[in-house]
Amino acid sequence: MSIKLKPIIVKKIPEPYVEPDALIVNRRKFIKNKLLNLMPGFEELANDIEKNIYESVKLMADKYLIHVDDNNDNFINLYVEKAKSIVLNLDPTSYVNNTYLLPMVLQGNITPETLVSLKPVDMFPERWQSHTDKLNKEAKLGSTHYSAGQGTSDLFFCGKCKNRKTTYYQLQTRSADEPLTSFISCSVCGNHWKE
Numbered sequence: 001m002s003i004k005l006k007p008i009i010v011k012k013i014p015e016p017y018v019e020p021d022a023l024i025v026n027r028r029k030f031i032k033n034k035l036l037n038l039m040p041g042f043e044e045l046a047n048d049i050e051k052n053i054y055e056s057v058k059l060m061a062d063k064y065l066i067h068v069d070d071n072n073d074n075f076i077n078l079y080v081e082k083a084k085s086i087v088l089n090l091d092p093t094s095y096v097n098n099t100y101l102l103p104m105v106l107q108g109n110i111t112p113e114t115l116v117s118l119k120p121v122d123m124f125p126e127r128w129q130s131h132t133d134k135l136n137k138e139a140k141l142g143s144t145h146y147s148a149g150q151g152t153s154d155l156f157f158c159g160k161c162k163n164r165k166t167t168y169y170q171l172q173t174r175s176a177d178e179p180l181t182s183f184i185s186c187s188v189c190g191n192h193w194k195e
């Protein structure tokens, strides 16, 4: 007598499909950590800055006709370049030597939204002073690309120490529809702002 064994059918359970991380994910983690190291205890702010960098790069990519795709090298490079310039300016010990920006961001004087929209000259007015001086000279020599001015003035009021002793410089590009921007520095308390 033989027993007929029923063949055992092993039902293969399909493994759940896990979407691999997009290439940009590690870059974003790296930048988040860099930011967090610069501002220990300000995790939310660091995350917020990183998120704003990423969102601003999406808009930038659209402008440069770069395909917004977390796996696209060109898009990732754009993100890395933007993030690098912000991290270097926030880090007071980096070669950029910007000791002004991080305190402004930590004190909430510059929001993450504003931070990511700043041009280099706005991120670090002092560092660009010589550049501005050069533009001034060019302007005087008849080049009309920029108009810039600077001086000491009581036109501006320091909201921090309530004095009117300030130095400032102003910059305007001819092409842009941007208004004249004044970079003001308080001679009494060292407060910096922009109007």
Ligand SMILES: [Zn+2]
Residues within 6 Å of the ligand: 158, 159, 160, 161, 162, 163, 186, 187, 188, 189, 190, 191
């Ligand atoms: Zn002041």
